[in-house]
Amino acid sequence: MGQSDKVCVICGKSCEGQARIKNAQGQYAHQACVEQKKKGVAPQASKPRVPAEDAGSMAAILSDLGEEDMIGGSQSCQACGYPMDADAMICLHCGFNRETGRQFNTKVARDPNKPTVGGKAVGVGAAAGGMALRPFLPIIGASVGGAIGAVIWGLIAYGTGYEIGYAAIGVGALCGVGACFGGEPETTGGGAIAGVLAAIVAVAAIAGGKYLALEMMYRKYMNEAVQNEEYAELFVVDMEMSKSRFAYDTGRELINDGFEIGWGDPMAFIDAAYWPDDYPQGFQDMVIEKWESLTGGEQQAWKTHVAEEYNEEFGEEFYEEEEAYTADDIDDAWALTEMAETAATTMIEGGETIDWPDKALPLTMLSWPEDFPADLAAEIDLKWAALGDSGQLDYQRDLEHEMEVAKGEARKFADSFAGELKKTALIDSFKHPIQALFLFFAIATAYGIPANND
Numbered sequence: 001m002g003q004s005d006k007v008c009v010i011c012g013k014s015c016e017g018q019a020r021i022k023n024a025q026g027q028y029a030h031q032a033c034v035e036q037k038k039k040g041v042a043p044q045a046s047k048p049r050v051p052a053e054d055a056g057s058m059a060a061i062l063s064d065l066g067e068e069d070m071i072g073g074s075q076s077c078q079a080c081g082y083p084m085d086a087d088a089m090i091c092l093h094c095g096f097n098r099e100t101g102r103q104f105n106t107k108v109a110r111d112p113n114k115p116t117v118g119g120k121a122v123g124v125g126a127a128a129g130g131m132a133l134r135p136f137l138p139i140i141g142a143s144v145g146g147a148i149g150a151v152i153w154g155l156i157a158y159g160t161g162y163e164i165g166y167a168a169i170g171v172g173a174l175c176g177v178g179a180c181f182g183g184e185p186e187t188t189g190g191g192a193i194a195g196v197l198a199a200i201v202a203v204a205a206i207a208g209g210k211y212l213a214l215e216m217m218y219r220k221y222m223n224e225a226v227q228n229e230e231y232a233e234l235f236v237v238d239m240e241m242s243k244s245r246f247a248y249d250t251g252r253e254l255i256n257d258g259f260e261i262g263w264g265d266p267m268a269f270i271d272a273a274y275w276p277d278d279y280p281q282g283f284q285d286m287v288i289e290k291w292e293s294l295t296g297g298e299q300q301a302w303k304t305h306v307a308e309e310y311n312e313e314f315g316e317e318f319y320e321e322e323e324a325y326t327a328d329d330i331d332d333a334w335a336l337t338e339m340a341e342t343a344a345t346t347m348i349e350g351g352e353t354i355d356w357p358d359k360a361l362p363l364t365m366l367s368w369p370e371d372f373p374a375d376l377a378a379e380i381d382l383k384w385a386a387l388g389d390s391g392q393l394d395y396q397r398d399l400e401h402e403m404e405v406a407k408g409e410a411r412k413f414a415d416s417f418a419g420e421l422k423k424t425a426l427i428d429s430f431k432h433p434i435q436a437l438f439l440f441f442a443i444a445t446a447y448g449i450p451a452n453n454d
Helices: 031-040 058-065 117-160 165-182 191-227 229-233 239-256 268-272 281-293 296-314 332-349 361-365 374-431 433-451
Strands: 020-022 028-030
Touching: 020 031, 028 031, 117 165, 117 191, 165 191, 165 433, 191 374, 191 433, 239 361, 239 374, 268 332, 268 361, 281 332, 296 332, 374 433
Parallel strands: none
Antiparallel strands: 020 028
16 A cells, blocks of 8 residues: 555545645645544553664654654554554554555665765774874885985996985985875974984985995996906816816825925925915914014014015005005904914025925916926826726816806805995995085985975
8 A cells, every 4th residue: 555545544544635644754644533633642651662673664753753642552563562542553663554454664765875884984994094004104205205316326326436415415305305295294293203204214215325326336347257258267167177177186185195296496385375274283383472472563563564565566656655555454364474474484494394284285386287296297197097088077077066166156255245345335435524414415405395394
């Protein structure tokens, strides 16, 4: 039964052509029925409670109009048991019609513009997330600007070979502008805070740009070194190189096993020896004791002597006056090495003998085959021929593998050494007065732009 039939919600009969009342929901009631109920309704202690879950029912709708108070009752609905007036035809709770025995419901449409509980929760969550992110926006903006500035700095320094101080101010400006774009003063606690963040990022960006330039320069140098023919030839293993290596290994074994050989020049051991590993233990103790017996002034005088000999040996024309070696350039290890060589030379020239631990030590200073003693070279040739073609090829392959390992180790050492050099160069670059001044200007610029943007 639709609302177009104008059915009275009190008596259940048609209101068509009769005095009637219509509420905001389009429901009808006879004027007479309403008046009758006004006269016949007895005072009640309290109005029946409409359950919260039935807020959209007919009872709730009429309750808003005050109609429920006019429609009293002493009976219960046959369908839901809700209290209803004895003369009423339709239950205001479930819509049951006593006359027809049928039930109709009225649904209240939700306002499409009113957000649901879930929608409100999502909106609140998004707003909270945005508020939590806001303090980081200046850092993000400054970091983007700093990254751009670092790349520009690195490219300029790499391309020109110089660090241009004005570029530091540009890096600071990029960080400051980035902080301004990242967040407004009211979202960051004030422009000064954004300025401090931008200044910190600017220092990091300048350091990053310096390191980038050093890294690119090192990679360029290493690539050129690897492509150098002389460097590449060091790791080429052919049959000639294989026999030369075999000669050194076999010659060392023969000599240490007792093969008698006369080296001719007794100084050959001194030329090949490294301090302290290649010297006899007793000799090491003697040299160290002598060094420690010297006063500080005597040790300094010896270092001066070592520096003068070094400059004379390599020629002062290779050094500018301010770059010539002095005592300050000679450390204790270098001084001890020179003292050991001097002591060993004095002993040999005086007719004394030194019991060298490695009897084959001079081999490292000889070229195969021309510098090897004839009897030793002949013995090595016999052992090489005894390997046969197959054995010689196996030896070559083993040597190739060994050289590949050595090549990798050399690259690791170079990278490690370069890492220390880059770190030292990076720190030293900030110590230069001019660079420090431009760094100050960069920090001031990075701070000033957002700080004055409040």
